[in-house]
Amino acid sequence: MQLLSSILFLILLGIGFGFFIKNARKIYRNINLGRDINRSDRSSERWKNMAMVALGQSKMVKRPIAAVLHIFVYVGFVIIxxxxxxxxxxxxxxxxxxxxxxxxxxxxxxxxxxxLAFLVIFAVVIFWIRRNILKLKRLNQKELDGWPKKDANTIIYFEAILMVFFLVMNAADYYLQTINYTHFAQVGSFPVSQYISLIFNGMNPEVVFYVERACWWLHIIGVMCFMNYLYYSKHLHIILAFPNTYYANLDELGKFDNLEAVTNEVKLMMDPNADPFAAPAPDAAEAPSKFGASDVQDLNWVQLLNAYSCTECGRCTASCPANITGKKLSPRLIMMKTRDRLEEVGRNIDANKGTFVEDGKSLLNDYITPEELWACTTCNACVEECPISISPLSIIMDMRRYLVMEQSAAPMELNTMMTNVENNGAPWQYNQMDRLNWKDEN
Incomplete structure (x- = not known):
């Protein structure tokens, strides 16, 4: 009987970890569909950022109640x-x-x-109440209707049930220890389950034994199911928060990347002594095949990692001035749509034996509209608020770059401004010679 139990257990582990590894490899492949970007610099700063933000939860404390509850769940699950x-x-x-x-x-x-198991149950009950009874605004916006809301509640139920199985297993174990049942030696300390064990008083010890075994099996089966459910869930951040914070952009907020090839062209245009027909320097950067991003393959792999790491908490959207004033933009939805498109591309590759077959869709227009992109004020509030250093703004800016440089599809106001800069050397529509006329008005 014991041999059969061990064999079944090994089969369970094999299926559980095998399926998890298979899906983890898909995620790794999908992330690597993005353009290459070098994030191997400043390693000491990166380790510190990961320790402070992912492990230390330093950005969570801006909302103390949610932070304390999240720490209960986070520490509880890690240690338990x-x-x-x-x-x-x-x-x-x-x-x-x-x-x-x-x-x-x-x-x-x-x-x-x-x-910790008790604190986890307490925390997830509060989380459930906040989502489903108090209906916090950022957790009940229209963009979360359907699967996102169901997913969030499913995770809460998973966490609560796993902890209940754990405590009931220990309660049955403790009861069997107190009556010296077969091999149940008196070991361990049970500050919570000793009170739960009172429900077994007067019960047939053999029944209690089967309850203990059932909870033991259900706990390990639940853990395997939870581990593999992560692939389909926003809770991938449990794993990906660590690499995501390590590879995060460490530059100061507001510093945008310039395309070296474009910068070189501008310098050439501004240099009166430059020979426009001269051969480029051997180390000169080549112009990219596409400026900006219209689909997920045009984004870099860190941005795709960001998409998989997003936990849909909505802190970014709650702090976005464009969203607050009624604009269509939601930074959270930018990340959700990027992940949805990336998953669609991944399924396309799976269905076509490892090769992407053009499907007539793209991230731009089919998932994210120009209206959303141009509503952004580039204030970096979303980046500052994200608990795990995700940058929706970087995706927005790359897609804007595509609209401007590939499609010449900037808003009229922006086109007017750029025309004025080109003709007048300033954003305003008057001649450079008239710039100081304001001083004569006094």
Whole structure:
């Protein structure tokens, strides 16, 4: 019987981790569809940023209540899943609480796990109330209708149920320990589940044993399901927040990248001594095949990583002045649409044996409209607010660049301004010689 149990457990692990690795490879492939960008510089700053933002949750504290609750869930899941090591060993070798040889340290660990499990349940209940009863505005906007809202609630249910299985398993274990049932030696500390164990008083010990085993199996099956559900969920940030913050743009906000090839052309035009017919320098940058981005393949891989990392919390949209004043732009929706298009491209590649077949669609127009792009004020509020250093603005600017440089599709006001700069050396529509006329008005 024990051999059969171990075999079933190994099959479960194989299926769970095999499916997870398969989907992780798809995500890795999709992210690498983006253009190359060098983010290997300033490694010490990058490690510090990852430690502070992803691990230390430093940007979450701007909203203290949500931050404390999120820390309960974050720390709880990270630390409680240390117990997965024991569950895996027990499942493979048929042992029971194999790490109990650690003595007092084990007692402390189990006690901490239980307190954290209780705090996780408390936090996710509050999260559920905020989403579904209090209906916080940023968590109930129209862009979250359908799958996004269902996904958010599914994660809450997953987290709560996993913690309940864990505590009921421990409660049954504790009860069986107190009555010296077969191999249940008195180990561990159970500050929460000892009270839950009262429900087993007077129950047949064999029934309690099966309850403990059922919760043990349901907990590990739930963990495998949760791990593989992440691929379909916004909660990929649980994993991707770390590389996302490491590879984040460390330049000061407001500094935009210039295309070197364009910069060189402008310098050439402004240099009266330059020979326009001279051969370019050997190290001169070549003009890109396309200016800006019209589809996900035109974005860089960090931007695509951003799209997969977005948790749809809405802090970016809640702080966006364009969105607040009723404009169509939502930075959160920019990230969601980028991810949706990237997933569509990925499915296209899967269906065509590893090759993308043109489908007549693009990120621009089919997913994101020019109206959304031009509503942005480039204030960087969305970048500043994001808890894991995502930059919707970089995607917006690349798509604007495509509209201007490839399609000459800038708004009339912008075209007028650029024409004035070209003709008059200033954004205003009057001659350079008249610039100082204002001083004569006094």
């Amino acid at each position: 899943n240390i117990e997965m090591l024991e569950i895996i060993i027990d499942g493979i070798f048929g042992t029971h609480r194999v790490l109990s040889f650690m003595g007092p340290v084990y007692d402390v660990l189990i006690g901490v796990f239980e307190v």
